[in-house]
Amino acid sequence: MILSDFTNPSCLGRMSDVILEAFSFPYKLRKIQRWQVPYRRGHGGSFAHRRELRQAKRIVVKLGSAVVTRGDECGLALGRLASIVEQVAMLQNQGREMMIVTSGAVAFGKQRLRHEILLSQSVRQALHSGQSQLKDMSLPVLEARACAAAGQSGLMALYEAMFTQYSTCTAQVLVTNLDFHDDQKRQNLNSTLQELLRMNIVPIINTNDAVVPPPEPNSDLQGVISIKDNDSLAARLAVEMRADLLIALSDVEGLYNSPPGTDDAKLIDIFYPGDQQSITYGTKSRVGLGGMEAKVKAALWALQGGTSVVIANGTHPKVTGHVITDIVEGKKVGTFFSEIKPAGPSVEEQTELARNCGRSLASLHPDQRSEIICRLADLLTERKEEILAANKMDMDLAVSAGHLPPAMLKRLSLSPSKLGSLAIGLRQIAVAAQDSVGRVLRRTRVAPSLELEQITVPIGILLVIFEARPDCLPQVSALAIASGNALLLKGGKEAANTNRVLHQLTQEALSTHGVREAVQLVSTREEVEDLCRLDKLIDLIIPRGSSQLVRDIQRAAKGIPVLGHSEGICHVYVDAEACVDKVIKIVRDSKCDYPAACNAMETLLIHRDVLRTPLFDQIIDMLRTERVKIHAGPRFVSYLTFSPSEAKSLRTEYGDLECCLEVVDSMQEAVDHIHKYGSSHTDVIVTENEDTAEQFLQQLDSACVFWNASSRFADGYRFGLGAEVGISTARIHARGPVGLEGLLTTKWVLRGDGHTAADFSENGTMKYLHENLPVSQSLPGQRDSN
Numbered sequence: 178m179i180l181s182d183f184t185n186p187s188c189l190g191r192m193s194d195v196i197l198e199a200f201s202f203p204y205k206l207r208k209i210q211r212w213q214v215p216y217r218r219g220h221g222g223s224f225a226h227r228r229e230l231r232q233a234k235r236i237v238v239k240l241g242s243a244v245v246t247r248g249d250e251c252g253l254a255l256g257r258l259a260s261i262v263e264q265v266a267m268l269q270n271q272g273r274e275m276m277i278v279t280s281g282a283v284a285f286g287k288q289r290l291r292h293e294i295l296l297s298q299s300v301r302q303a304l305h306s307g308q309s310q311l312k313d314m315s316l317p318v319l320e321a322r323a324c325a326a327a328g329q330s331g332l333m334a335l336y337e338a339m340f341t342q343y344s345t346c347t348a349q350v351l352v353t354n355l356d357f358h359d360d361q362k363r364q365n366l367n368s369t370l371q372e373l374l375r376m377n378i379v380p381i382i383n384t385n386d387a388v389v390p391p392p393e394p395n396s397d398l399q400g401v402i403s404i405k406d407n408d409s410l411a412a413r414l415a416v417e418m419r420a421d422l423l424i425a426l427s428d429v430e431g432l433y434n435s436p437p438g439t440d441d442a443k444l445i446d447i448f449y450p451g452d453q454q455s456i457t458y459g460t461k462s463r464v465g466l467g468g469m470e471a472k473v474k475a476a477l478w479a480l481q482g483g484t485s486v487v488i489a490n491g492t493h494p495k496v497t498g499h500v501i502t503d504i505v506e507g508k509k510v511g512t513f514f515s516e517i518k519p520a521g522p523s524v525e526e527q528t529e530l531a532r533n534c535g536r537s538l539a540s541l542h543p544d545q546r547s548e549i550i551c552r553l554a555d556l557l558t559e560r561k562e563e564i565l566a567a568n569k570m571d572m573d574l575a576v577s578a579g580h581l582p583p584a585m586l587k588r589l590s591l592s593p594s595k596l597g598s599l600a601i602g603l604r605q606i607a608v609a610a611q612d613s614v615g616r617v618l619r620r621t622r623v624a625p626s627l628e629l630e631q632i633t634v635p636i637g638i639l640l641v642i643f644e645a646r647p648d649c650l651p652q653v654s655a656l657a658i659a660s661g662n663a664l665l666l667k668g669g670k671e672a673a674n675t676n677r678v679l680h681q682l683t684q685e686a687l688s689t690h691g692v693r694e695a696v697q698l699v700s701t702r703e704e705v706e707d708l709c710r711l712d713k714l715i716d717l718i719i720p721r722g723s724s725q726l727v728r729d730i731q732r733a734a735k736g737i738p739v740l741g742h743s744e745g746i747c748h749v750y751v752d753a754e755a756c757v758d759k760v761i762k763i764v765r766d767s768k769c770d771y772p773a774a775c776n777a778m779e780t781l782l783i784h785r786d787v788l789r790t791p792l793f794d795q796i797i798d799m800l801r802t803e804r805v806k807i808h809a810g811p812r813f814v815s816y817l818t819f820s821p822s823e824a825k826s827l828r829t830e831y832g833d834l835e836c837c838l839e840v841v842d843s844m845q846e847a848v849d850h851i852h853k854y855g856s857s858h859t860d861v862i863v864t865e866n867e868d869t870a871e872q873f874l875q876q877l878d879s880a881c882v883f884w885n886a887s888s889r890f891a892d893g894y895r896f897g898l899g900a901e902v903g904i905s906t907a908r909i910h911a912r913g914p915v916g917l918e919g920l921l922t923t924k925w926v927l928r929g930d931g932h933t934a935a936d937f938s939e940n941g942t943m944k945y946l947h948e949n950l951p952v953s954q955s956l957p958g959q960r961d962s963n
Contacts, residue, residue, distance in 0.1 A: 289327050
């Protein structure tokens with residue numbers, strides 16, 4: 178073993194000085210503060226779930242040859258290596274114990290030896306043959322052990338230079354297979370590594386490739402893995418050092434059920450020891466000794482020894498900068514090896530079930546989909562005692578925990594009247610389902626016997642994420658059923674018992690026509706961020722909850738459209754010609770009916786002429802009576818000698834009995850203010866002047882614009898949509914309360930009789946007609962004979 182500790186960059190030599198200079202500018206500015214985190218756990222076995230990886234104290238990071246080396250296999254991938262070093266240093270300075278098992282000595286040495294050979298040849302040929310012969314030089318084949326001997330010191334100097342930028346010390350440890358087979362050497366190795374970790378030093382371990390013999394086939398001892406490559410070295414080391422986690426980085430995303438790149442290859446999220454027979458292996462990476470089969474064997478051996486394992490991609494430019502920290506945070510990255518297989522299906526399997534059953538749902542006759550929804554409505558009333566009992570369990574747990582605010586508790590609570598209202602809304606949806614999927618929107622006779630139709634179809638698979646609001650589950654399920662969409666539901670844990678019962682009733686109703694699995698409830702420990710990455714499985718994400726939830730999902734969604742709004746900054750503008758009674762009623766209802774709702778008023782705009790009038794006094798008195806805290810806008814403050822607290826921002830969603838009050842000079846100024854500070858959700862004008870109102874309605878660019886009506890009317894049920902999946906402020910597809918229509922898209926159906934595009938060319942025999950035809954009102958499958 179070789180142990181070196183360089184703390185002074187000036188002693189690294191000419192090569193390391195150049196490296197240090199190259200990396201010191203961007204990285205020296207990013208010093209990492211050291212702090213301790215309380216994760217020491219007893220090493221009683223591997224972690225069962227990804228989220229438990231946050232507790233990992235001792236972590237081994239294995240860097241495969243494909244990760245460390247450049248694409249030309251000659252030299253190191255410096256930028257990639259620098260980002261990995263930064264992540265390891267960050268985790269080390271959090272109080273974790275980090276170890277690195279690295280490849281790269283051969284590649285680094287190959288680069289140095291090639292440089293020396295080229296330099297030597299160029300001097301000789303320049304002296305004997307002239308400069309013109311340089312291009313004909315050829316390099317000899319370099320022996321791997323010699324490359325390793327030449328590259329080991331440079332590789333270590335590079336690591337030392339990089340880690341120094343984060344005030345992190347490193348030490349080099351070279352091992353061979355004999356160091357593990359000899360008890361005394363193994364104890365010495367263990368003692369050395371334990372002492373290095375105790376001193377907060379990152380050990381950098383590699384096989385001593387300058388002297389190591391070629392691996393012998395089938396040389397594993399009884400119950401012990403032989404050190405044939407860095408995969409087996411990392412596994413053996415992790416078990417010997419009782420590491421909590423082994424992260425094996427390679428050039429593939431993780432373990433696939435078949436060789437990556439094949440048509441049916443799917444990334445395996447969680448791999449269990451019993452699943453070995455279900456996968457086939459491809460070829461090994463372009464560099465290195467091991468392939469995926471070697472990695473799996475090493476991972477399973479480490480797992481059996483009590484160390485959790487994740488195999489992930491360390492070469493992808495978009496994720497390399499955070500792949501290690503993402504794994505430690507429990508995010509769904511790569512393949513996680515677990516000894517405990519959950520009883521239910523994975524979320525990917527649930528999505529496949531929903532997709533397959535959703536296609537059957539979409540092909541049902543509209544009457545059959547309506548029957549399913551009506552049956553669900555009946556079950557809400559027939560089984561209300563069962564639902565309310567489950568809801569009481571959730572309410573009792575929430576109250577005893579004491580972490581839910583009153584507004585959230587109100588959303589969580591169900592009552593017989595609430596269930597009755599839900600059933601009424603579902604029956605409205607059942608009626609609308611009669612004319613949804615397969616409705617013809619446009620018919621065109623392109624040419625004789627060539628007819629084109631545009632028809633409505635489901636979007637596909639919807640993922641609806643909702644917080645502590647169990648009434649959302651039957652509403653959204655009914656809308657998905659009516660529109661023929663498969664549905665994946667992720668509810669808040671606060672309503673787990675209620676959601677479980679409501680989902681069971683939903684599946685019972687779906688069973689009426691054999692499509693039970695079209696609606697799935699995700700009950701596993703899936704993080705919302707991980708669900709948002711299923712871009713190949715999910716077609717649309719609909720968040721139902723706080724503005725923070727919506728913003729988090731919009732940030733996390735990877736290639737999946739999100740239907741929703743991040744903020745509900747709704748305005749009520751009181752015009753100079755407003756009716757006193759209407760103003761008081763509308764402002765009170767808009768702010769006080771349900772302050773936490775996204776359609777509640779957050780800013781009250783007052784025309785300047787209303788100030789210092791009885792109407793203004795009545796507005797203020799009413800708000801005080803309702804205990805609404807007023808935050809004064811900058812214009813309003815200028816009119817007052819003593820004012821309420823000044824608003825920190827005019828773009829605030831309070832979500833409580835608070836609002837901003839601001840003064841404007843005209844309707845046009847009110848419109849400009851809303852365009853600048855609003856969220857395009859719902860905005861209201863209160864006035865008796867019809868011309869002023871019409872200008873407001875036409876000029877304002879919001880999803881919902883009202884005249885002399887409360888902002889609380891921005892709701893699918895109140896609009897007569899039966900229910901809504903949310904309110905959208907997007908500019909395309911659906912806007913405002915999104916009901917059944919917002920969950921449909923279209924496809925084009927062309928029926929011909931042997932037509933070809935060549936028939937309509939310059940020398941063809943046919944001409945385009947493009948004749949608009951009357952739209953058929955018949956049910957899908959019953960085409961008009963015209």
